[in-house]
Amino acid sequence: MFAKKLSIILGLLALAGGPTLAQKRPAVKAPAKKMAGVPAALLAPGKSVYTQYCLTCHMADGLGVDGMNPPLAKTDYVLGDKTRLTNVLLNGLQGVEIGGEQYHGVMPAQASLTDAQIAAVLTYVRNSFGNKASVVTVGEVKAVRAGNKK
Template identity: 70%
Template structure:
C-alpha cells in the first residue's frame, strides 16, 4: 500500500502545474480541519457525503450495503478498502459483473468520469470512512494520476 502511495505521489509531482485543482469553496474555508479519523479531512468527508447522496446512493443505498445480486456493497470489501488505483478506476470506467466476497453483482455501473479529481477524491474518502469503513483518504492528486494513466 505504501509503495503504491509513494508511486502515486511521484506521479502526482510529475504532473506539475496541471495539478492545480479548482477546489470547492467550503474546502477553502475549512483548511486542515481533521476528524477523529487521523489524516482524513472533514471538508472532504462533507463534500464526499453530498456527492455520494447525489450520484451513488440510489444503487449503493444509504447504508452503503448495496443490493443483493445487483449493486455491490461498499462495506467490508477490498475494492473499497484496498488498492486506491483500482478504486479510482472503477469510478472512471464503471463496472459490471464482478464477484465480491463470493457473490455476483450484475447491474451496470456507468462511468462517473464527469466528476472532477477533487470530487472523486472526496467521495472516495467519504466511502472509505463511512458505513463502518476506516481507510486512508484519497487525494485529488492521486485521482489525477490514475486518470492520466487510465487515458493512455
C-alpha cells in the same frame, strides 16, 4: 398570608412533579464524536457527491442491493487498492464478484466528475459505513485519469 399559601402550593407542586419541573435545565448533550483519522469537514464534500450520484444504487447504509449493486461497507474492493477503486469510478463496472457473491448491476462511468469530486467521494466511502482507510487525494485521481489516457 397569601404569600404563605402560595409558598405551600408551589412546594406541593414541586413534590408532585408539577410545572416547576419545566424549570429544570435541559440535559447537557455530550459532544459529537469525532471520526478517527479523517476530519468530518473533509468527508462532507464526499457525502454530498455520494448522495447525488451513488446513494440510489449503493443505498444510504452502503450495503448495496443483493445480486445487483455491490456493498461498499468493509470490502477489500473499497478498502484495498485505491487505483482500482478510482478506475471503477472513471470507467464504470459491470459484473463483479465481491465476498464470494456475484453482482450483475451496471455501474456507469463517472468520468464527468472532477478529480476533486472523485477524491472526495472515494475518501467518504473509504471512511463511512464502518470503513476506516486512507484518504484519496486529487493528485492520485489525476494520475489514474492520466494513465487511462495512454
